[in-house]
Structure formats: C-alpha cells, structure tokens
Amino acid sequence: MKQQKIITSLRQFRVWHKILGIVxxxxxxxxxxxxxxxxxxxxxxxxxxxxxKTASKNLNDWKSIAELESIAQNTFQQAFPxxxxxxxxxxxxxxxxxxxxxxxxxxxxxxxxxSTGEVLSVGQRxxxxxxxxxxxxxxxxxxxLVSMNFLGWGLLMMVITxxxxxxxxxxxxxxxxxxxxxxxxxxxEKISD
Numbered sequence: 001m002k003q004q005k006i007i008t009s010l011r012q013f014r015v016w017h018k019i020l021g022i023v024x025x026x027x028x029x030x031x032x033x034x035x036x037x038x039x040x041x042x043x044x045x046x047x048x049x050x051x052x053k054t055a056s057k058n059l060n061d062w063k064s065i066a067e068l069e070s071i072a073q074n075t076f077q078q079a080f081p082x083x084x085x086x087x088x089x090x091x092x093x094x095x096x097x098x099x100x101x102x103x104x105x106x107x108x109x110x111x112x113x114x115s116t117g118e119v120l121s122v123g124q125r126x127x128x129x130x131x132x133x134x135x136x137x138x139x140x141x142x143x144x145l146v147s148m149n150f151l152g153w154g155l156l157m158m159v160i161t162x163x164x165x166x167x168x169x170x171x172x173x174x175x176x177x178x179x180x181x182x183x184x185x186x187x188x189e190k191i192s193d
Contacts, residue, residue: 003175010168017161024154027147034134041127049109049123054097056115063117065090072101072110075119080108102128 041047056062063071069087076085085108091100098120101110107128111120132138136147 003172006168006172006175010165010172013161013164013168017158017165020154020157020161024151024158027151028155031134031151034130037130038127038134041130045123046126047130048125048127049111049121051093051096051100052098052111052120054113054115054118054120056097056113057094059094059114062114065092067117068099068112068114069101071112071117071119075110075122076103076108079122 037047042051062068069090072087076083083106085103085105088102088104091102092114093099094114097114099112099114101112102125103109107125108122109125110122112118113120129138136144
C-alpha cells in the first residue's frame with residue numbers, strides 16, 4: 001500500500017516538475033543571461049560607462065544641483081540636437097567628486113565634475129535596461145511583482161519536487177528490499193509454530 005502511494009506521488013510530481021520546468025525555463029534563461037551581464041556592468045564600458053573620478057571631493061566647493069542639472073541638459077542637447085530628453089535622477093558621488101546625471105529616455109548619462117562643472121563623459125547605460133529586463137520592470141511594475149513571485153515560488157517548487165523525484169525512488173527501493181525479508185521471516189515463524 002505504501003509502495004503504491006510512493007509510485008503515484010512520484011508520477012504526479014514528475015508531471016508537475018516537467019510542466020513547471022517548461023514554464024519557468026523562459027524566465028530562468030532571461031534572468032540568468034541578464035544576471036551574468038549585470039555582474040560585469042562595472043567592468044565592461046559598453047554596459048555602463050566607467051565612473052570618472054576627480055579631486056573635488058569637498059561638497060562646499062560644489063556647484064548647486066540646479067547648475068549641474070543645467071550643464072547636463074545643455075551637454076545632452078549639444079550632443080543630440082534632434083533628441084528631447086529630461087533628467088530622471090542625479091547620482092551624487094562625493095567620494096569620487098562627481099555627479100552622474102541620468103536621463104529618462106534612451107538610458108543616457110552625463111558625468112560632471114561637482115566643483116568645476118566640467119563634463120567628464122557622455123554615454124549610454126545599457127546596464128539599466130538590462131536590469132529592467134532582468135527583474136521584469138521593463139514591462140511594468142505589476143509584471144515585475146507577478147513574474148518575480150512566480151519565478152521565486154516556481155524555483156522553490158522545482159527544488160521540492162526535484163528532491164522527491166530523487167529521494168522517492170531510493171525510498172521505494174528500500175521498501176521493496178525489506179518486504180521479501182519480512183515475508184520470509186513471517187513464513188519461518190509460521191513453520192516453527
């Protein structure tokens with residue numbers, strides 16, 4: 001009876017494991033590829049422009065945020081006169097003496113020396129859209145929430161069903177090996193009575 005339950009559960013788990021694996025494969029492949037790329041974002045300039053460093057680390061000597069934002073806007077307009085773009089955020093890095101001004105469209109950034117206002121670099125941040133693809137937010141925040149939960153819970157279920165598919169046959173073989181011995185012992189007891 002117990003052996004039959006094990007066989008039945010193994011069959012069910014195999015089906016669940018297979019279906020879940022097929023559905024999860026798409027998300028796992030995207031997550032794995034983008035995760036590998038993101039691991040190298042600081043080391044590969046095409047993924048993210050290298051962070052420039054300056055000697056101006058004293059914030060008291062820095063230009064105002066409004067001035068830095070204006071310099072970045074003018075620089076972007078000069079570099080790309082046919083594109084309109086607005087600032088999404090400023091990444092202030094006092095330890096490096098610079099500010100990264102990140103734009104909303106096209107994943108562009110302008111790096112500026114905080115005290116002199118000198119433009120250090122203008123580049124495209126491919127790592128940003130790769131990160132959004134990685135977590136699903138490239139579609140929407142709701143999709144990110146659903147897909148990341150599905151991926152997390154799905155992988156957990158894959159581990160659980162995979163462990164049972166590994167351990168279940170071992171348990172079945174042990175039970176199968178014990179049964180003939182138990183029958184033999186029971187048979188010998190009846191003969192000796």
